[in-house]
Amino acid sequence: MEKIPYKIYLSENEIPKQWYNVRADMKNKPAPLLNPATLKPMTLEELSQVFCEELAKQELDDTTPYIDIPDEIRDFYKMYRPSPLVRAYCLEKALDTPAKIYYKFEGNNTSGSHKLNSAIAQAYYAKKQGLKGVTTETGAGQWGTALSMACAYLGLDCKVFMVKCSYEQKPFRREVMRTYGADVTPSPSDTTEVGRKILAEHPGTTGSLGCAISEAVEVAVKSEGYRYVLGSVLSQVLLHQTVIGLEAKAALDKYGVKPDMIIGCAGGGSNLGGLVSPFMGEKLRGEKDYEIIAVEPASCPSLTRGKYAYDFCDTGMVCPLAKMYTLGSGFIPSANHAGGLRYHGMSSVLSQLYDDGLMTARSVEQTAVFAAAQQFARIEGILPAPESSHAIRVAIDEALKCKETGEEKTILFGLTGTGYFDMVAYQRFNDGQMSDHIPTDEELKAGFDGMPKVDL
Ligand SMILES: *Cc1c(COP(=O)(O)O)cnc(C)c1O
Numbered sequence: 471m472e473k474i475p476y477k478i479y480l481s482e483n484e485i486p487k488q489w490y491n492v493r494a495d496m497k498n499k500p501a502p503l504l505n506p507a508t509l510k511p512m513t514l515e516e517l518s519q520v521f522c523e524e525l526a527k528q529e530l531d532d533t534t535p536y537i538d539i540p541d542e543i544r545d546f547y548k549m550y551r552p553s554p555l556v557r558a559y560c561l562e563k564a565l566d567t568p569a570k571i572y573y574k575f576e577g578n579n580t581s582g583s584h585k586l587n588s589a590i591a592q593a594y595y596a597k598k599q600g601l602k603g604v605t606t607e608t609g610a611g612q613w614g615t616a617l618s619m620a621c622a623y624l625g626l627d628c629k630v631f632m633v634k635c636s637y638e639q640k641p642f643r644r645e646v647m648r649t650y651g652a653d654v655t656p657s658p659s660d661t662t663e664v665g666r667k668i669l670a671e672h673p674g675t676t677g678s679l680g681c682a683i684s685e686a687v688e689v690a691v692k693s694e695g696y697r698y699v700l701g702s703v704l705s706q707v708l709l710h711q712t713v714i715g716l717e718a719k720a721a722l723d724k725y726g727v728k729p730d731m732i733i734g735c736a737g738g739g740s741n742l743g744g745l746v747s748p749f750m751g752e753k754l755r756g757e758k759d760y761e762i763i764a765v766e767p768a769s770c771p772s773l774t775r776g777k778y779a780y781d782f783c784d785t786g787m788v789c790p791l792a793k794m795y796t797l798g799s800g801f802i803p804s805a806n807h808a809g810g811l812r813y814h815g816m817s818s819v820l821s822q823l824y825d826d827g828l829m830t831a832r833s834v835e836q837t838a839v840f841a842a843a844q845q846f847a848r849i850e851g852i853l854p855a856p857e858s859s860h861a862i863r864v865a866i867d868e869a870l871k872c873k874e875t876g877e878e879k880t881i882l883f884g885l886t887g888t889g890y891f892d893m894v895a896y897q898r899f900n901d902g903q904m905s906d907h908i909p910t911d912e913e914l915k916a917g918f919d920g921m922p923k924v925d926l
Contacts (some may be wrong), residue, residue: 476559478721480552485544486716489709491528492747493819494535495754498826500705500818501793503529504780509924512790520687520789521706522697524595528706535751537709539591546590546623550579551713555721556850556885562869564849569872571865572729573885574718574745575852580646583810583855583887584741585616585701588710592699593620602695603627607657607682610809611636611643612855612887613701618650629696631657631685635676636809643891657682664688664786679813680799684786702738702810703783703792703817711744718882719748729760729882731868735860736764736773736831737810739817745884746829753828762829764820765860767839768908770803772796772816773824773831775914781815781921791922794821798917804907806836807895808856814917834863835906840899842866843889855887856895 493499502511517526528537539547558571576584596604603626608614614630621628630652637644637656647654657677658665664684668675675681683700690698701707722729732749734742742764752758764773772795782799783789796815797803803812816824823829836856843859845866846852854862865883872879889896898904 472725474557474725474727476557478555478557478724480717480721482548484720485547485551486539486713487544488536488538490712490716490747490751491531491535491537491709492750492754493532493705495751496822497754498822499532500822503790503792506787506791520690520698522592522595522599522601524598525592525706528709529704540594543591543594547713550586552717553578553714555718558850560849561846565866565869565873567869567873568876568878569869570878570880571869572722572880572882574714574882575885576714576741577852577855577885577888581612581616581619582890583612583616584711584714584744585613586619587713588701588707588740589613589616589620590623591710593617593624593626596697596699597624597626601626601697603629604697604699605629605631605686605690606699606701607631607633607679607686609633609636609679609682609812611640611647611891612810614647614652614654615643617699617701618647618652621652622650628652629686629689630654631659631682633657633677633679633682639894640891657685659685662688664788668785678785678802680785683784684788687784687788702740703813703815705817705819707740708743708747708817708819711740712747714741714744714884715746715748718745727880728758730879731761731763732882733763733765733861733864733868734884735811735857735886736766736816736820737857738813738815739820741884741886743817743820750823750828763864764824764829764831765864766831766833767806767808767811767860768833768835768906769806770797770812770814771833772814774833777918777921778821778825779921780924783815792818794818795824796921797914798919798921800920801914801917804909806907807892807898808836808839808860810855810857811860832864834860835908837899837904837906839863840896840904844899852885853889854885855889856892858884858886861885
């Protein structure tokens, strides 16, 4: 057998032509989104008032296994895809492990993360529907950046509500978005009803993703020719992110490699869901088995310590209810530096798969995550995003276990992005000033108490 190269590249023609919808192979389907007023499943018509119609269809589609990727989207993908699948020979050597480590690197585009895979799809369907523009929220800024790029390319207007503390702490992210033509507003703001209400109730608040979502939805619903788009959590986003897993699997298949273990960080669940979907499909159909691990911050542990229940998706409670592993929409995580992993809930697809025992989850503390990030940067060269470094932490831990047991496991993990805009966090770590906050049961209870009191 030919030696496996450091990087397995696919050709342009091997960019997937269809996304894979893992819901089609799930025996227990994810629970439907509910209308908060009637507690009935959201209909296509209701969803289409908030989302583009084609995306609303994808959101509701639990049965079609493969969905065509329009040529226009594939052409955009060609500018930065296929993304490399890297064999981490250098890391394996440094760890002195018999494990074989691979990672799929999604940071090779200006937005610096996998989020562009869904941003271009969502912007495309908005354009095709003849809309003027889209609204969204962004926390750490990666999603807002990706969406700004996609909208600039297609000539769509883009209004971003950026969580106020990020807006102030990450001025460069904000300027990247503005360079791509987006209109960026710190949230909560006095430009929306819900924003004014939140400001009146919590003066001086530095915002949260939940607040920013409520503002973005309000503007979309009230503005002619606008719809709301979201960068994670929703099933449509997970669907678009399956290009990651489909490419990874195609690359590994070329060399006859089957991973034993697949690891990814989980914020809202889109990159992990996208990476694991084709492998999970084989597992669901009883063809192959894989150990799948979601890694989340100990400061925002929705899978490992949350409840599986219907909850609000946003602070203003304007969005549909979703059944998911959640800490409650009122839960405000401590100032963890992995901004993209601070959402209170988890994709309903992953929540169901986790509840069915088809994958496991682990939580890790941020100092341990940055130690892994530093080690990875020094050995593999890439400066990882703090979010991605959660997956690196567990991949290294597993490789070190193999060193003890002598097992030659094949580990695949998702390296979702780069960390150039997170240097304040790296600085904290380098100065020895980073701390770990693990919420107490008391603190979690406050979030649970705010969940909808419906028996579903
Ligand atoms: C947003 C983000 C994540 C987490 O989002 P998911 O939807 O869980 O994938 C992870 N890594 C990076 C770099 C991100 O920008």
